[in-house]
Amino acid sequence: MDKIIIKGGKRLTGTLPISGAKNAALTLLPCALLTEEPLTLRNLPRLADIDGFQHLLNQFGVSTTIAGSRPQDFGRVMTLQTPRLTNTTAPYELVRKMRASILVLGPLLGRAGEAKVSLPGGCAIGNRPIDLHLKALEAMGAEIELAAGYVRAAAPDGGLPGGDFAFPVVSVGATENALMAAVLANGTTRLDNAAREPEIVDLCNLLVAMGARIENIGESDLTIHGVPRLHGATYRVMADRIEAGSYACAAAITGGDVMLKGANPAEMRATTHALRNAGVNVEESDAGLRVYCDGPLRAVNLSTAPYPGFATDMQAQLMALLCQADGTSVLNETIFENRYMHVPELNRMGAHIETNGRTAVVHGVDRLTGAEVMATDLRASMSLVIAGLAAEGETVVHRLYHLDRGYERLEEKLALVGADIERVGSD
Incomplete structure (x- = not known):
């Protein structure tokens, strides 16, 4: 089975195309x-x-x-x-x-x-x-x-x-x-x-x-x-607002500057609002979204909700971003009762996250460190990639079939904007 190897610490810059949803x-x-x-x-x-x-x-x-x-x-x-x-x-x-x-x-x-x-x-x-x-x-x-x-x-x-x-x-x-x-x-x-x-x-x-x-x-x-x-x-087919939000988190956690070509800002209000509250700069245009981060990340509190609220499919990715925010964030998952399976894997990378039922408390840390981690579901696997892009050292993500279900040629897109990432066979 394939795995993805990420050498973290690379600032993401450039243009990244957003696929159909x-x-x-x-x-x-x-x-x-x-x-x-x-x-x-x-x-x-x-x-x-x-x-x-x-x-x-x-x-x-x-x-x-x-x-x-x-x-x-x-x-x-x-x-x-x-x-x-x-x-x-x-x-x-x-x-x-x-x-x-x-x-x-x-x-x-x-x-x-x-x-x-x-x-x-x-x-x-x-x-x-x-x-x-x-x-x-x-x-x-x-x-x-x-x-x-x-x-x-x-x-x-x-x-x-x-x-x-x-x-x-x-x-x-x-x-x-x-x-x-x-x-x-x-x-x-x-x-x-x-x-x-x-x-x-x-x-x-x-x-x-x-x-x-x-x-x-x-x-x-x-x-x-x-x-x-x-x-x-x-x-x-419409542009994928969850893919766009995921790559926005990837750009922000690396202190990068990425143009998400083809993203539809009108369909992403809750995500861009959360990112701005976290200290991320988001600029909207007819071409898509420019996401860049030139200062410290801030803690936020939010709950998932049906549209137009904050999407449950963005919860894991935002959590990865908040692992490096100043202060303590509180996330409430109101849609699914078992959607924090990525938390133990993020904690393996040096995150400090505590869960109690449907609430997760994310204490920001100074740095994340690379580790071998296991994807548990589609969006959880993306949260591990996001964390790996910012972590010191090497992160290895296993169980890629989750990622392949929802992200079109992820490693190629991230490589376009400067990530050190590759897919390799398990042996």
Whole structure:
């Protein structure tokens, strides 16, 4: 198994391109199940999760072609087409590795009137039940059965009638599944307390481009008027706000000056606000975000929250940055109950972090030191890379399959701005 070796202490400077968003792409890909016509997605990141989802879609009769691009280029163009659904079962062996696989449930149900999907896997960051997915679909007229580790969903004869559902808590995935099922329903669906993440907006914009009728995009009360069919479209995946925030933390912890080309400042307000409070300079422009740090880092207190709050997917990266801040920071994780698995690894590098339930207290230290560390989940692995960039000596990060799920060619991008980083085989 590969590992990444980082020799810390290098100041990051230059321009770093931001890829298409993983979380958005995994939501846009299953839209190919909703139409017989071609769907072309541009700016699709080269990631293990994207490849895995592509293989899953192939099970249903989706053909996929990738436009020719140079290996050194970031991103790619993929065209997907489903003239006929050949299967409506998502098997355990494909679904178990990736939680986003549950997002085929809504579109299969909407188009075929039935679906059988294995209960999903993914990062072990806490309990993430799919009960809200199922309750939303039931409110739209679906019959749901759980048996032998699978979800079986069926629409009445003639298709889903549509309906109203109020989410008791905000759920991004459940909102996405409900949206994709509702666009082909026979009637109108109203979703209250729906998620407002930019990735939800990206999904709505694609569905509208395919002929869907959706009102109040970007708000928590969505109204979807079902249409008889959708057509194909060509669409560009939004920039990855979590990747951009991660590299912003990397630039700041090294006292660097990096232009994050293609980042969308409007979608990153909570992240840039936290960075500025921590003493990091952030300049917005049409080209992206310039992030530089020319003074000491400051401690901050914050809690994760659904959008437009501070994203749980940025918590680990910001924690790594705050390890070198003056003073004591307090972070509260309100989304997942098991998202501090990176703390022991950061402490191995000389950090001083204490946890109590969902609260982490980060005491800033003068320096971090290189060590061998183990990635425990996707964002935790990035926090170790960020810490390694600032640490004295050599840091070795193991279990790179986590990083490869969410960061497109990370070591190449960091090398572009001056990091001393390489990927090597384990032996």
